Amino acid sequence: MPGLEDLYREIILDHYRNPRNRGELEVPPAHRAEGFNPLCGDEIVVFLDLDDAGTVTDIRIGGTGCSISQSSASMMSAAVKGKTVAEVEDLTKAFKAMMSVHESSLDAEGESGEEIPDEAALAAFEEVKLGDLEALRGVVKFPVRIKCATLAWNTLAQGISEAQESA
Amino acid sequence: MTFDAQKVRADFPILEREVKGRRLVFLDSAASSQKPTSVLEAMSTYYETINANVHRGVYEIAEAATNAMEGARIRVGRFIGAPRPATEVIFTKNATESLNLVARSWGAANLGPGDAVLITQLEHHANIVPWFQLQAEKGFEIRWIPLTADAQLDLTDLPRLLDGVKVVALTAMSNVTGTLTPVREITAAAHDAGAIVVLDACQYVPHLPTDVANLGVDFAAFSGHKMLGPTGIGVLWGREELLDAMPPFLGGGGMILDVRLDGFTPAELPAKFEAGTPPIAETIGLHAAIDYLEGLGMEAVREHEVTLTAHAMRTLTERLGDKLTIHGPAEPAARGGVLSMAVDGIHPHDLSQVMDEHAVCVRPGHHCAKPLMKVLGVGATARASFYVYNDTDDVDALAEALADAASFFSF
Incomplete structure (x- = not known):
């Protein structure tokens, strides 16, 4: 049975207490994207500066949420700053692979057992270095919280795609 | 006749089970209630x-x-x-x-x-x-x-x-x-x-x-x-x-x-x-x-819930002090057995997650009332709700779990 220590790793609590890149950027030139978690009402705002070469030159995070969504957003902001859009996309895929539960674990009896991470999806991106983000691996054992962890990432992806469309 | 929650509990098979090795404390009846054997x-x-x-x-x-x-x-x-x-x-x-x-x-x-x-x-x-x-x-x-x-x-x-x-x-x-x-x-x-x-x-x-x-x-x-x-x-x-x-x-x-x-x-x-x-x-x-x-009598059901709600509001306030906010009317008789709680600096999702370790089932979220959440100035609350099978042991477990959650996240 997964315990709380699997979910609330010290590094997660650190990012929750001391969120990185918290704030806003001027729009324009920055792009602003909003994401909602319809289950819990959490809201994430991502402000994004992209240069002509497609590099994330700056990022800020606003909104409110639980420790998982806020720490994931904080770690994400630190991880993607200075990266190209292509690198961010790889990182996003790797992170979401880590957050995906293999379908077979949903098929099991009602008792909440071990969730089985989707190894095939993970393997496809194992060369991508997740760094601090690895700390969120335990979230997959608490399936309801997966959406908390991926909220910032989905919002970032939306922001990048809107930024590219408007370029 | 006093309301006998112990006798009521015995009619609900699910309340006999344990979760995480503890007595199941079901405080989410406002979302969906448990069912007695007769149903x-x-x-x-x-x-x-x-x-x-x-x-x-x-x-x-x-x-x-x-x-x-x-x-x-x-x-x-x-x-x-x-x-x-x-x-x-x-x-x-x-x-x-x-x-x-x-x-x-x-x-x-x-x-x-x-x-x-x-x-x-x-x-x-x-x-x-x-x-x-x-x-x-x-x-x-x-x-x-x-x-x-x-x-x-x-x-x-x-x-x-x-x-x-x-x-x-x-x-x-x-x-x-x-x-x-x-x-x-x-x-x-x-x-x-x-x-x-x-x-x-x-x-x-x-x-x-x-x-x-x-x-x-x-x-x-x-x-x-x-x-x-x-x-x-x-x-x-x-x-x-x-x-x-x-x-x-x-x-x-x-x-x-x-x-x-x-x-x-x-x-x-x-x-x-x-x-x-x-x-x-x-x-x-x-x-x-x-x-x-x-069979229980709806007057008796209401009275039981007012008593339990009053007990819970008192117990939780004593235990958590100023850190705790209970949204809504302060007078138990002006409300039903629903307590939407906020603890300073701790997101309801995190509160509820720690409370789950105590097998205390409360609900975090906006409870499908986002306009109300906006008026209350919060994104979400942690909600405990009472029904016929809840008793003061459940309230005590709620207070214990809430205090544990508050200390887990205190920094």
């Missing part, structure tokens, strides 16, 4: 002895099934004080469908540009979104009844707000703050202004003695699964003259008197609003749930 048995007895589709077959068990379902209709009607149970009680799949039925049938036939729908800021999305959906087609105005600081309805401006209003969408009790609303007062004012009242009674019918005729409302919606009954069964009660004049909502089998090559004629009440095979076993389960509740 489970009534449903399986139906399947084992008289399972057949209703209103069609002439064979014995089909007649028995029809009688059982129609008996449930009468039982439901009497339980809520419906003047004409046989025609005024419509079975739906849940209260959400009941409210959509009113909007799509009465609303579509009676609302247009220049009209207004008045909604309270306490409402659940189920009594908001159907009106927005209809507004997009019919172009009427939507107005809101605001709240006081302790989440009660602020009626100072009611006469002005009611001007031109045809529908008042009103909850009898908030699923977030437990606020009980002055239904009779608002209904009287609404009727004077020429408006009907659509009552969301989901949190009221399971917990307080209900008499729709006395409340004076025009429609009332509630769900079986929040009142010890099964999921998949909702109720719409409406005044007969209104239901009679309304067009059908869903079309199909069972709701027609005649179908021809050039059209159809709808059936009489209540069949007009019950297209397709109804949730037969669920009506029988709901009947058994009402028998169970009436």
